[in-house]
Amino acid sequence: MPAADSLADSLSVHAAGSLAPVVRLAVALAIGLLIGLERERRKGTGPGRGAAGIRTFALASLVGGLSALLPFAGAFLVAGAFIAALAVVAYVRSSVRDPGLTTEVALVATFLLGGLALRDPALASGVAVVVAVLLASRGWLHRFVQSVLTEDEVHDALVLAAAALVILPLAPDRGFGPFEALNPRRIWMLVVIVMAIGGAGHVAVRILGARAGLPIAGFAGGFVSSTATIGTMGSRARMTPSLGRAAAAGAVLSTVATIVQLAIVLGATSPATLRAMALPLALAGAAAVAFGLAVAWRSARPSRHGGNPGNDTAAEEAAAKSRAFDLRAALLFAAVVSAVLLLAAAVTAWLGAPGTLAAAALSGFADAHAAAIAVASLAAAGRFSPGDAVVPILAGFTTNTVSKIVVAVTTGDRRFVLATVPGLVLVAAAAWAGWFIGRAAGPG
Numbered sequence: 001m002p003a004a005d006s007l008a009d010s011l012s013v014h015a016a017g018s019l020a021p022v023v024r025l026a027v028a029l030a031i032g033l034l035i036g037l038e039r040e041r042r043k044g045t046g047p048g049r050g051a052a053g054i055r056t057f058a059l060a061s062l063v064g065g066l067s068a069l070l071p072f073a074g075a076f077l078v079a080g081a082f083i084a085a086l087a088v089v090a091y092v093r094s095s096v097r098d099p100g101l102t103t104e105v106a107l108v109a110t111f112l113l114g115g116l117a118l119r120d121p122a123l124a125s126g127v128a129v130v131v132a133v134l135l136a137s138r139g140w141l142h143r144f145v146q147s148v149l150t151e152d153e154v155h156d157a158l159v160l161a162a163a164a165l166v167i168l169p170l171a172p173d174r175g176f177g178p179f180e181a182l183n184p185r186r187i188w189m190l191v192v193i194v195m196a197i198g199g200a201g202h203v204a205v206r207i208l209g210a211r212a213g214l215p216i217a218g219f220a221g222g223f224v225s226s227t228a229t230i231g232t233m234g235s236r237a238r239m240t241p242s243l244g245r246a247a248a249a250g251a252v253l254s255t256v257a258t259i260v261q262l263a264i265v266l267g268a269t270s271p272a273t274l275r276a277m278a279l280p281l282a283l284a285g286a287a288a289v290a291f292g293l294a295v296a297w298r299s300a301r302p303s304r305h306g307g308n309p310g311n312d313t314a315a316e317e318a319a320a321k322s323r324a325f326d327l328r329a330a331l332l333f334a335a336v337v338s339a340v341l342l343l344a345a346a347v348t349a350w351l352g353a354p355g356t357l358a359a360a361a362l363s364g365f366a367d368a369h370a371a372a373i374a375v376a377s378l379a380a381a382g383r384f385s386p387g388d389a390v391v392p393i394l395a396g397f398t399t400n401t402v403s404k405i406v407v408a409v410t411t412g413d414r415r416f417v418l419a420t421v422p423g424l425v426l427v428a429a430a431a432w433a434g435w436f437i438g439r440a441a442g443p444g
């Protein structure tokens with residue numbers, strides 16, 4: 001019996017080993033059929049038809065898989081050179097009537113994906129879907145780039161790409177300056193975040209309309225950085241004053257994300273502290289949602305001049321002509337945050353941060369979540385009770401609100417400030433009201 005079991009095991013291993021290449025070759029064939037299906041639709045008919053269709057692409061992918069499967073070295077390179085030579089010949093034949101290289105490049109890519117399918121079928125299949133989508137989106141992409149995107153938007157996209165992919169990786173990731181309070185990579189990350197949120201808001205305005213796009217973008221951007229979102233919305237309001245209320249709604253709604261994140265980090269660090277903070281967080285979140293939606297509703301109301309939608313159309317046209325983000329505003333935001341970090345570090349160094357309250361308040365100028373995590377960690381370690389952690393956390397939340405107000409004042413215009421700052425103050429006051437109510441109800 002052991003011998004029979006051993007024989008059965010060896011046969012099953014052999015069967016699995018022989019089956020795997022068959023399955024992977026099937027994946028390679030499917031990749032060729034998928035891409036070839038799209039190319040066949042654009043191949044045309046008659047003597048002037050394209051050189052490669054569904055059969056050619058399927059065979060190219062299958063050749064890539066077979067050449068990668070062969071045991072002798074160089075088979076894949078020889079086959080790849082052959083496919084590339086065929087692509088060159090096809091281009092020479094068709095370049096007079098169609099100078100495009102899309103089909104020829106897609107043929108070579110299909111061959112490579114067929115070879116990749118033998119090593120990593122999942123990755124090859126995923127890339128093949130992306131290639132097919134790109135090929136099928138030809139008309140939409142051309143219209144989008146040539147007719148929808150403006151020259152300024154293309155320029156802004158390149159600036160954002162350079163900031164995120166070139167400058168950010170090169171920025172040193174360590175402390176510099178007085179008290180080593182300034183980390184160039186983290187500060188530049190704020191610049192990238194501000195520009196990215198601005199770009200997202202710009203796209204939302206173009207897709208959803210001027211009145212709905214900014215509030216939604218503000219809420220979503222708050223999960224990245226509420227302070228950065230407020231700076232971005234202030235810059236948007238300054239560039240397009242007619243969108244001031246919509247930008248203010250997005251700024252206030254971004255604080256909802258701050259409260260949600262606070263609840264998440266507190267729950268992960270100290271569930272008991274989260275329970276103690278439940279009422280302050282609930283009231284603060286309700287205030288943020290109510291105020292933000294009220295401002296958004298006011299911005300979406302028809303104009304007082306008979307409800308003529310022309311004002312909305314003009315606002316959307318102004319948004320389309322505006323820049324995706326304001327680089328100077330992003331740099332100003334980073335400068336304000338850097339100044340706050342330096343001030344907090346200086347006060348801590350001079351006073352020694354004698355209490356948890358002072359330490360939490362100082363760190364809250366830069367990040368409310370960091371202050372909450374630090375205090376909740378001390379409560380979880382038994383250094384003090386969860387109830388005693390509420391005031392330091394609220395202190396950090398309040399100083400973070402002060403930072404947001406400073407950013408709103410320095411980046412937005414007067415109308416934006418008047419529409420945003422009361423909401424920020426209301427949110428902080430609601431959080432403290434929750435603490436007072438809980439304290440008053442506690443002894444009972």
